Amino acid sequence: MLTLGLLAAPGLVSAAEAPVGDQAPLQAPDLGVASVGTIAPAKTRFLSLGVGKPGEISLAHQGVLFLDELPEFDPRVLDSLRQPLENGEVSVSRANHRVTYPARFMLVAAMNPCRCGNAFEPGYACKRGRIDRCTGDYQARISGPLMDRIDLRIEVPAVTAADLILPPPAEGSAEVAARVAAARDIQLARYADIGLPNVRTNAEAPASVLEDIAKPDAQGAKLLRDAAETMRLSARGYHRVLRVARTLADLDNADKIGRLHLAEALSYRALAEDVRQMA
Template identity: 60%
Template sequence: MVARVGTVAFQGVEVIDIEVQVSITPGLPSFSIVGLANKAVAESRDRVRSALAAIGLSLPAQRVTVNLAPADLPKEGSHFDLAIGCGLLTAMGLLPMEDMAGYTILGELGLDGSIRPVAGVLPAAIHANAGDRGLICPAGQGGEAAWAGGADVVAPQTLVALLNHFKGDQVLSRPEARAAEAAGPALDLADVKGQETAKRALEVAAAGGHNLLMIGPPGSGKSLLAARLPGILPPLSAAEALEVSMVHSLAGLLEEGRLIRRRPFREPHHSASMPALVGGGLRARPGEITLAHCGVLFLDELPEFSRPALEALRQPLETGQVSVARANAHVSYPARFQLVAAMNPCRCGHLNDPALACNQAPRCAQEYQNRLSGPLLDRIDLHVEVPALSPFELDQPRAAESTATVAERVAAVRAVQAERYHALAPEARITCNAQADGEVLDRVARPDAAGRALLVEATEKLRLSGRGWHRMLRVARTLADLEGAETVGRAHIAEALSYRRLVPGR
């Protein structure tokens, strides 16, 4: 007799059904796992054997063979432990085969028989629910699985609890879905003194979902401004919260199985490698841009990042997803993030201050800024200078306008945009101006005669690319939305042009 239970494997965000087949046959005592398993899966033999011993059971003195089908698909991770253990218990007659056939099982086994957390429970639960199956997962992640909907979720802490549940001795209650609690109040924009132009650019970026580059000397407030962007962004919608939580679940970063409700804010160090930033490595794991999905990716000291890592951002910035191609894997991850970058004008940071600038200025500035390619800068909608604050500005009291005030305006503008694009192209799932393509822009952002004349003239003089033309229209549409204007006018085009200047000194 061959016992069969179900589990899953992951390829990017795709969930693939795996059948665990367990056969106990006469022969010399052995325990083998086949089906293209990696080392973590092969080591399940020892974990399963010790977990069974911890609850007073032992493997039969026969030949035990475990097959993970389909056998030609690579299997990775420790989440196969529980499915292998349940398959063995089913083959030994300790769990009912007809009941186990209706569940997808994943979890890591401890040597003491405990069931430990694993990555990917939320997408596995959604996949199981779509197939009208239940889910067996670790107790600490039951709340995560409960977000999948009506699927039957069994979340035991130990193998003994699982056995008692199916025997009817101690039935486990269905876990409750939980959302992550707020990590504390958002950082207040009123704490940033001066920098009114940069604050305006930050509000425009939040209102339209635009990418932003801030350029200024050290200590001028670039990082302070970037850290306050999540506070003025609208909260995640239900669909976005589920997408973000699925990504973090796959990465094993979903704390206590709670759904994420606040937009991610990722700020990798400039020493981050290309696989760390865009995803990859031996197991093609999600990178920082995927972990920033539906949120903000802040790259401080932008020119200090490696050139290949920065150039790898170009495709995700356009498409909203990243494809990681490796010899042993080819996976895609969502990467619809908002890029906020900061940089000094030169290596010493004091290009425009003769008293502090180094003796290599302005040549050092050109070399420093040339680390950023034109195609990458062309994908950043807003370029804004953040000058050093004067002693007078530093001595002023806190600004009157708080994060809550700006967030209200941004939320109102985002609601207008979501309604507009849903009416025009509901299948495209456009939620803000930065996601609108050329065809949609022609319908919603066509400027009036004066604005169009200015845009044509600026395009000719500044040698804007086709991408630059469309990004200019997106920013102008956002500026019009902030004013409540139906049509994009000359003033909106002019302000959008002021944010489109090149990095100074190039």
């Protein structure tokens, strides 16, 4: 209802265009979103009566914000995502008005490894010089504080014609969706049991609670200590690894976080750390 209200109140979409039932909103702004003003208060304008229109990040509340070609966005736009990714809301100030909108969304982004797009292709020689330098310079357009808030970083190899001929994977989208729904039910019940009915997922859990519900076993704790030093994890990065590991354990219907859950969670952060060292 809150998402529908955000859409309907300023008249941003018609009733026919609004999400229906349990359909999550999806916002995919293009590269024309070129300044902080255009991504926070929609279209950089307030109404003449001082009433604000929510921007892309608030319209994605309880849904997905998809940014394609991530490094091509203005760095100021990308850094404006840091506040909502941290606390689930965005504050906009214009003249004598200040408005706070809800903005708890899932950020999904895609990018090439470098501006050429072929850095990791076998036998490719980058026209800009050393491949590691080209890759580092391009990916350095994404600031460290923003990267620290991205939990899953996956390198996806190029799809070949042979890949398209292969049979479909053994597990389809419906099966994956069922596992995700089961894990969300586990999380919902967990937080209700400890007196936090407004917390629905591990992503929303306070750090103080996370220390209890995501405490790893002895082997996992040692792995996490070693990785925190090797990867120079920030306090935020440390807690985000725990959130991901707790979610992986929920997907396995496991009460305790094991070493394998932590190893997988850490692997999703390693790619960005490697890029940062190259830059």
